[in-house]
Amino acid sequence: MDFDYDLFVIGGGSGGVRAARVAAGGAGAKVALAEESRYGGTCVIRGCVPKKLMVFASEFAPMVEDGRAYGWDIRENGLDWGQFRGKLEAELDRLEGVYRKLLAGSGVETFDQRARLADPHTVELADGTRKTARHILLATGGRPLRPEMENAALGITSDDIFHLDRLPRSILIVGGGYIACEFACILNGMGVEVTQYYRGAQILRGFDDEARGLISEEMRQNGVDLHIGTNIIGMEEADGGVRVKATNGTERVFEKVMFATGRVPNTDDLGLSGLGVDLGRRGEVLVDAYSQSSVPSIYAIGDVTDRLNLTPVAIREGMAFVETVFRGNPTPVDHDRVAxxxxxxxxxxxxxxxxxxxxxxxxxxxxxxxxxxxxxxxxxxxxxxxxxxxxxxxxxxxxxxxxxxxxxxxxxxxxxxxxxxxxxxxxxxxxxxxxxxxxxxxxxxxxxxxxx
The missing domain is CATH 3.30.390.30 (FAD/NAD-linked reductase, C-terminal dimerisation domain)
Structure with a gap:
């Protein structure tokens, strides 16, 4: 059977883009890629990159204090969020352009629209166009999860934090994972009054107990009002923001509430279940050591597989996929001792x-x-x-x-x-x-x- 492409990638994040351009530019495959949103995915557009720039911005307040202690005459007027946000958005636009140029330079044909699977070798685009491929690679990533509770829509997620018109005076962050803790520290450093609720016994579950204990202590010492063993039991609109009732018996109004209560793989409406692609309990694509799904022509990498959800891991998985499928060198993904x-x-x-x-x-x-x-x-x-x-x-x-x-x-x-x-x-x-x-x-x- 003749196919339109050797490979069709769904998802323009770091893993999908790397696999597409290496397969095309390095292995000589005919490749297409579809992305419904912005190129660069979670990491570049709404994750690692903008978050790290916010980390840098938030660290200047203690630097100013330290500078004074070292003898420097430094004055502080607070963060100009509008100026910072403008530069941040310009940088993300630049990086998205880099991703597009990399794909074009490698000969990858791109489609700026949503795609789903019609059969094991056919991709249907949002405009109804169908394209066939010998191999299909799913690299659709994941998304933040809001809890199932009344008025959950009153809260924002990590995707929204970069687009705020202004910094809130106060914010409640719900969650105890790395996203919740990072943004608690970032916003605290930017001058926001930060409260954090986590239902577990200690933040950063799964990491070394001694290390996460010290981080918890330091966060509190730096001004984050951290409450463990605490969760939301109700929220409603109120003057000045959102009124929140908590399991610790308190009832407070916060200007913003941010949920950082987990992420889920983006497998909804991809047509996978009808094709026999096995999914896990959270909707993740189940794959073997070579990123191959239960349908031989369909592979998946990155957060959509919910293995080790880190950008460099997704890139490595994409490289291993190309080695296995297009270079005849079966390469299992190595998830051992990843820093x-x-x-x-x-x-x-x-x-x-x-x-x-x-x-x-x-x-x-x-x-x-x-x-x-x-x-x-x-x-x-x-x-x-x-x-x-x-x-x-x-x-x-x-x-x-x-x-x-x-x-x-x-x-x-x-x-x-x-x-x-x-x-x-x-x-x-x-x-x-x-x-x-x-x-x-x-x-x-x-x-x-x-x-x-």
Whole structure:
């Protein structure tokens, strides 16, 4: 059978764009891509990139205070949200243009409209046009989830936060994952009165307990009104914003309420169930180690598979897909020991196993230190950082590295190389420290604080 394309990609985010242009430009395939919204997907348009720029903007207030402590005569008039938002939108427009040029330069034909599957080899566009392809790659990502409760539409999500006409005076953030905690810190740093409710016992579930405990303490110390074991039981419109009733017995009015209560894969109305594509309980496309679905011609990568929802992982999955399908080199996706950063204030960088997860696998040694870093201690601030290594007692391999400190994301990228290669604690110890730095503690901790 002759097909219109060798590959049709649905979704113009980081993973889909990378797979499309490498298949076309590097592997010589005839490729098309459809995107109903903006090119760049969650990461570029409403996730990693604008969020990190907001992180940068929010960090200047404590820098100003530190500057004064160091002797600088600095005056502060607060954040000009309008100026910042204008520059932010211009940067996102620029990046979207880069994505479009990359696709065009690789010879990928693009369709700026929604697409769904009509059969295992046919894509139907929103205008009714049908295109056939030997292989179809789903890279449709995910979206924020609002809770199922009355008046939930009164709340905004992380998608909306970048488009506010002005910063609210007060905001309630509901959730305890990394998105909730990051935006709590960002908005607090921008001068918004931030309250955060999380129904669990501690924020950042799934991460190392000691590390997330310190972040919780630092967030409170920096001004975030964090309430754990607390959830919303009702909300309604009120003068000045939204009146919220909580399980802790309080009833307050917040100018804005933001839900950061999870994300779901974008598989609605793609025609998948009628084709026999197996989906998980959250709607995710179930795939094998090579990103192939239960229908052989249909593959999926990125957040729509709900495996490890990180932009660099989606890009790696896209590359592995091209290697497997178009270069005849079967390449399974490697999700082992992937480093990540949480851009709270302070940041958290982590790779490998938490202390709790490692202890379930066998005996471990824990090396950990927490202290006031020189820079902020000199300025009179009580901020603390944490450096932690989780070590297998038998093999001496470093199973996990966890950093809570300014710049933790930059540090963990480099530490991840050693952890990925299976470095031992003794090899860390053989590395000469760079002094004076915060990160030198990773190679100077000689005695375990506990053995589990």
């Amino acid at each position: 990540t950063a949480i851009f709270t204030q302070p940041e958290m960088g982590t790779v490998g196993l938490s202390e709790e997860a490692a202890a379930e696998q066998g005996p471990i040694e824990v090396y950990c230190t927490s202290f006031r870093p020189m820079r902020t201690a000199f300025a009179g601030r009580p901020d603390r950082v944490l450096m932690k290594l989780v070590v297998c007692a038998d093999t001496r391999r470093v199973l996990g590295c966890h950093i809570v400190a300014p710049g933790a994301g930059e540090m963990i990228q480099l530490a991840a190389v050693a952890v990925k290669l299976g470095a031992t604690k003794e090899q860390f110890d053989q590395t000469v420290a760079v002094h004076p730095t915060v990160s030198e503690e990773l190679v100077t901790m000689r005695d375990p604080v506990r053995k589990v």
